[in-house]
Amino acid sequence: MKNTLESLLAQALERLRSDGLVPAGAVRQVRLTHTRDKSHGDYATNVALALAKAAGMPPRELAERIVAALPAHPAVRRVEVAGPGFINFFLTEGAHHAVIRQVLEAGARYGRSDRGAGRPVQVEFVSANPTGPLHVGHGRGAAYGATVANLLEAVGYRVHREYYVNDAGRQMDILATSVWLRYLELTGQDLAFPSNGYQGDYVWDIAATLHREHGEDYAAPVEQVYEGVPPDAPAGDREAHIDALIGRAKALLGDIRYRYVFDLALATILDDIRDDLEKFGVVYDQWYSERSLVERGLVMQAVERLRKAGHIYEKNGALWFRSSEFGDEKDRVVVRDNGQFTYFASDIAYHMDKIERGYDRLVDVWGADHHGYVPRVKAALAALGDDPARLDILLVQFAVLWRGGQKVQMSTRSGEFVTLRQLRKEVGRDAARFFYVMRKAEQHLDFDLDLAKSRSADNPVYYIQYAHARVASVLRQLAERGWRFEPQAAELARLTDTREEDLAAALARYPEIVEHAALGHEPHMLAHYLRELAHAFHTYYNAVPFLVEDSALRNARLSLVLAVQQVIRNGLELLGVSAPERM
């Protein structure tokens, strides 16, 4: 409907343009919105206000001219100029009700569009280091990224979901060494575990696997391991300490055995993360290995490309990328004085590769604490000759958990509630997925665990799901009374109650909500919409009986209610939340 009206307006403006009244390009100014107040009709536009100056006439007068030039349309009952120069559209009753049949006919497809025209988009999200289980902080990135991906798909993009696996850095060496040290402890030796090592129980678990499957094959005397290693903090430097231990692990194990421990740790943790996300309803098309970037020489190629383009220089024995010429606040090292690539160098290569894989748009979902990193990645794309505007970096603020009116401490040490797995176990997948995307991404999120678990109206997830289940229940009642839903028998024109009109209007808005949420990367809009729709439904349910003797009216009301159910189901599907038939 909205599109129809927009095209009518475009035609009107085109006529006025050929009369020389409005400038070329005016059509792009067309912006149609739903009215908040019913006395302003169903849709309104402010084009006349926006174009008044360029047209050189008062807004109201221009509005009148536009209305006069507007082609007639059967769904439009009346068009009027109001206020300072708004043009308000009033639709016919039939137009209001038409959406009900549209929803029922389109079913699961209702709300989807081909706006993206199948263009390929890559969405990269979570990408947490595989050095431990997913933290509750990663959960928001997971829920948000997955929902943004779903939304983009719904509006017609071809979406590729990707997880970038940082399997090549120093953190992974620390993990492998931590596992090996725990393994040495399992062989019965005592040692002082490094303060900088990974302390979690999962490290013990991996070490136990190694011990169970390979006995003492990976053992070495602790005295040899620690011989000549500089002291740990607080007496010494913890970084130097752990680096020396990594070196010792590599030396004593040799390349092959070290790599085995490393890969065992990586595979175990990655399996855990994959499983965790799958149970959270988050599935990837690809897990992209940083190590593969290095091994294929892509990192070297990326640096070489920058060098050839004249954006690399040497200083203090290191290679620097002149990112400050592309909007970054300072230049950045890509190759350290010890010859190793920095993490940033891999990231340049990774984004170069993304572009080369032919995506139209790139979406990165990052934790907001990485925001300082945005300019340098964009700078790299620009320096490589690509358009940085093709990359959208979406920053997600942290979530703070609350229980019993208190902030939940989330330190690894306290052993309190830290993993996504635990969160899922406590509040369930549906509540977790919904709560994570309830707020816009750049807003800090207060995640109320008690509320997420409560089964009441206070809890928006249950409130929405309950509306869906209630419709299912109505259908069960229908069958018990020996009736069936007969859509052909429905006389939609009988739906004249204001609550029925409100519901139909809400249904008509759904495709626009999806499009808006998708293009703006704002899943919270869909979450809010569904709550409003559920509210309109509950109000209707309480006020009007559906299962009445009058077949034409009964089937009309059932049509409306089933359409509501369909839209709730479609919306929840995009959010990754289930739509139960009974609760």
Place this chain on the structure above:
RNA sequence: GCGCCCGUAGCUCAGCUGGAUAGAGCGUUGGCCUCCGGAGCCAAAGGUCAGAGGUUCGAAUCCUCUCGGGCGCGCCA
């Protein structure tokens, strides 16, 4: 110090990219089932949109400054 995000009802937040009288939920107060699921509904009270300037027909929304909160500023990943 510099940069990014945020500041809207007692609390948690929306506000459709500058529109018409700023909206929800919770909480508070008062109501509603012999009827399709009370995990529900209705109503009332509650606002200097942090503050001050500016831009214009029109600002919670855009610009500048001030105040307050969060985060970030490595040859770490």
